[in-house]
Amino acid sequence: MQTIKEVAKMAGVGLGTVSRVLNDSGYVKESTRQKVLAAVEALHYVPNDVARNLRHQSTRFVGLIIPTIWHPFFSKLAYFIEQELYLYDYKMLLCNSEQALDKELRYFEMLQKSQVAGIIMISYNDFPEPQSDLPIVTIDRIISPRFLHVSADNRHGGELAAEALVQRGCRKLLFLGSASPVPTEVDKRREGFVRKARELGVSCTVYEETVLLKQELSVIQNFLAQDIPFDGALTSSDLFAAALIKALGDKGQTCPDDFQVIGFDGIQDNPYFKPILATIRQPVEKMARRSVELLLDKINNQAAGEDTIIDIEFFAGETVKPIV
Amino acid sequence: MQTIKEVAKMAGVGLGTVSRVLNDSGYVKESTRQKVLAAVEALHYVPNDVARNLRHQSTRFVGLIIPTIWHPFFSKLAYFIEQELYLYDYKMLLCNSEQALDKELRYFEMLQKSQVAGIIMISYNDFPEPQSDLPIVTIDRIISPRFLHVSADNRHGGELAAEALVQRGCRKLLFLGSASPVPTEVDKRREGFVRKARELGVSCTVYEETVLLKQELSVIQNFLAQDIPFDGALTSSDLFAAALIKALGDKGQTCPDDFQVIGFDGIQDNPYFKPILATIRQPVEKMARRSVELLLDKINNQAAGEDTIIDIEFFAGETVKPIV
DNA sequence: AATTTTATTGAAATTGTTTCCAAATGAATT
DNA sequence: AATTCATTTGGAAACAATTTCAATAAAATT
Numbered sequence: 001m002q003t004i005k006e007v008a009k010m011a012g013v014g015l016g017t018v019s020r021v022l023n024d025s026g027y028v029k030e031s032t033r034q035k036v037l038a039a040v041e042a043l044h045y046v047p048n049d050v051a052r053n054l055r056h057q058s059t060r061f062v063g064l065i066i067p068t069i070w071h072p073f074f075s076k077l078a079y080f081i082e083q084e085l086y087l088y089d090y091k092m093l094l095c096n097s098e099q100a101l102d103k104e105l106r107y108f109e110m111l112q113k114s115q116v117a118g119i120i121m122i123s124y125n126d127f128p129e130p131q132s133d134l135p136i137v138t139i140d141r142i143i144s145p146r147f148l149h150v151s152a153d154n155r156h157g158g159e160l161a162a163e164a165l166v167q168r169g170c171r172k173l174l175f176l177g178s179a180s181p182v183p184t185e186v187d188k189r190r191e192g193f194v195r196k197a198r199e200l201g202v203s204c205t206v207y208e209e210t211v212l213l214k215q216e217l218s219v220i221q222n223f224l225a226q227d228i229p230f231d232g233a234l235t236s237s238d239l240f241a242a243a244l245i246k247a248l249g250d251k252g253q254t255c256p257d258d259f260q261v262i263g264f265d266g267i268q269d270n271p272y273f274k275p276i277l278a279t280i281r282q283p284v285e286k287m288a289r290r291s292v293e294l295l296l297d298k299i300n301n302q303a304a305g306e307d308t309i310i311d312i313e314f315f316a317g318e319t320v321k322p323i324v
Numbered sequence: 325m326q327t328i329k330e331v332a333k334m335a336g337v338g339l340g341t342v343s344r345v346l347n348d349s350g351y352v353k354e355s356t357r358q359k360v361l362a363a364v365e366a367l368h369y370v371p372n373d374v375a376r377n378l379r380h381q382s383t384r385f386v387g388l389i390i391p392t393i394w395h396p397f398f399s400k401l402a403y404f405i406e407q408e409l410y411l412y413d414y415k416m417l418l419c420n421s422e423q424a425l426d427k428e429l430r431y432f433e434m435l436q437k438s439q440v441a442g443i444i445m446i447s448y449n450d451f452p453e454p455q456s457d458l459p460i461v462t463i464d465r466i467i468s469p470r471f472l473h474v475s476a477d478n479r480h481g482g483e484l485a486a487e488a489l490v491q492r493g494c495r496k497l498l499f500l501g502s503a504s505p506v507p508t509e510v511d512k513r514r515e516g517f518v519r520k521a522r523e524l525g526v527s528c529t530v531y532e533e534t535v536l537l538k539q540e541l542s543v544i545q546n547f548l549a550q551d552i553p554f555d556g557a558l559t560s561s562d563l564f565a566a567a568l569i570k571a572l573g574d575k576g577q578t579c580p581d582d583f584q585v586i587g588f589d590g591i592q593d594n595p596y597f598k599p600i601l602a603t604i605r606q607p608v609e610k611m612a613r614r615s616v617e618l619l620l621d622k623i624n625n626q627a628a629g630e631d632t633i634i635d636i637e638f639f640a641g642e643t644v645k646p647i648v
Numbered sequence: 649a650a651t652t653t654t655a656t657t658g659a660a661a662t663t664g665t666t667t668c669c670a671a672a673t674g675a676a677t678t
Numbered sequence: 679a680a681t682t683c684a685t686t687t688g689g690a691a692a693c694a695a696t697t698t699c700a701a702t703a704a705a706a707t708t
Contacts, residue, residue: 001694003694004694004695005694014657014659015658015659015694015695016658016660017656017657017658019697020657020697022695023696025697027655028657029655029657044455044456046433046436047694047695048437048439048695049437050374050438050439050694051693051696052694053695054663054693054695055694055695057664061417069399070403072399075394075395075399082393082418082419082420086420091417091434092418093417094402094406094416094417094418095415096407096410113370113371113372114374115373132370214594243596270540270567272569273566273597274598275597275598327664327665328664329664339665339666339688340667344666344667350667351684352685371664371665372663372665374664375664376666378664378693378694379665379667379692380666381693381694
């Protein structure tokens, strides 16, 4: 491999001079600059960031720990995070934790050893306080006051859903979905929904189970076995909404005529597949960009911006009726 | 930050001894081992991989360059690649190229500077031969004989689709989708399809435009404007299939009664959304694992395995009729 | 012409680790 | 008691860059 040494020798200059040319720092005569650049070109020299990082005692790596990239919500988030990091010349290390705490911890350690500049993390586990003071942003869940945090306004999302359903004639509301063993933003969706339902004077049932991703159907089956009546539902995610509609459809009930459903997240981004879910859309792009902004602020200034709650919106789709 | 030096001082031993303990290499007395480990614990020492990498002249980073993680095919692929890399203690740097050559090149350079051990790449551009001999695996397209390569058996996929449609009564076949400016595996899908159609004695039209991702609808509109008759279509991707069904649905034609459609890729992985596309399923997981296997072989042994074509299967879904 | 300032350069020190080498210790063998 | 051999250890060199420092050269000012 070619190093700065070979470049220096070929150009007939000292090591420092090559470095100065490469980094545009300090004085260097134009003619020597040209000699050095010519040598760089001729030798196909590529700077070694490992050495540079060691000397600088820092890297431009950022770790992203998410449950799984194989889920449209997280993949969209990761897309925008990477895009934003790229603008600032940071590189993204992707870590799929499978929602398992031990994997999250192992990844965390791995990232620390790699001297990442910071970490963006989505964890729904009881993540322990780390020793280090590595800059960390959590999305969708407050883990520690020492971490920065970005979320959508989930409580408001719950309220919007309750309002939308009641406006459309529903009187027996249902919140259906999965709960985490620890407090999360999903709780706020439920809280906002239940509170608004009470405020509007309609009944509201909550059915939750603690399950991992992709377990939607089994939760739905358990719920249906209980024969709880409802005419409008908010689910904890879009996939639950779709699964509910599917399960009831198999029993001959149609949406939105027999029941109305609103999902949460907004993962459908093309209009080709049915049903087009009514949903509370998370502002994924804004969340991603804000997370990066907060993280880089912290990395560069130590004085970081504030935790951020980003507004959310209701999208009517086809699984609710028109307003009466 | 704590270094091996502080650990050595605290444990009252030399630098080399600490290193030997940490790496389980060479001789070290049990009692000193304990002293060192105690110091590591007490100081919350975390090894610095940057320094280690510099000394070893290698890293355990692998770059993944894909058009966009915000697309289910690539996100699924990335998921399995990361999972497999994790088993071997490699970390994945994710790069979204947006299918733009300049971004691919900039990422390539970035990864080189970071001294990645290898790169897995999906590019549909005219990617130039690099100078370096960095281990590289390309998926879904042969770019250079110097790169290793993994694909699905796309030609066979095209054949399977033609057979399936003809078996189901189609006589006027259509291949519809996007083409790249360079030869890709999509060409093989078309070739297999057209060849099998001819073999079976049915007519076959090809309609292709060169577009980026997410442009499906405009291609479909242009195609429909030409009023080309067909009764069975294979599209270059699932999204094209869904868009075609949607567009014709808006015109009052229903699938599979008025026309049958088979997509390509197999991106639907839950049964909640309609239509459930008939499709040629790419063996994404196998492709991912094989790519990693090939890459690591090359990294570790230089003597690498062979380019791999992985078999593909037809999934009937709901957008084709039962066999007549 | 002497002095100051600015421009230009190479050499040396530094970053945190691994690994080689020499020295020292201890045990086993002659 | 002398020699061999296996353990155990600390120190130095190396990895590829950056940055400080001092030295020199050139230009500008007195």
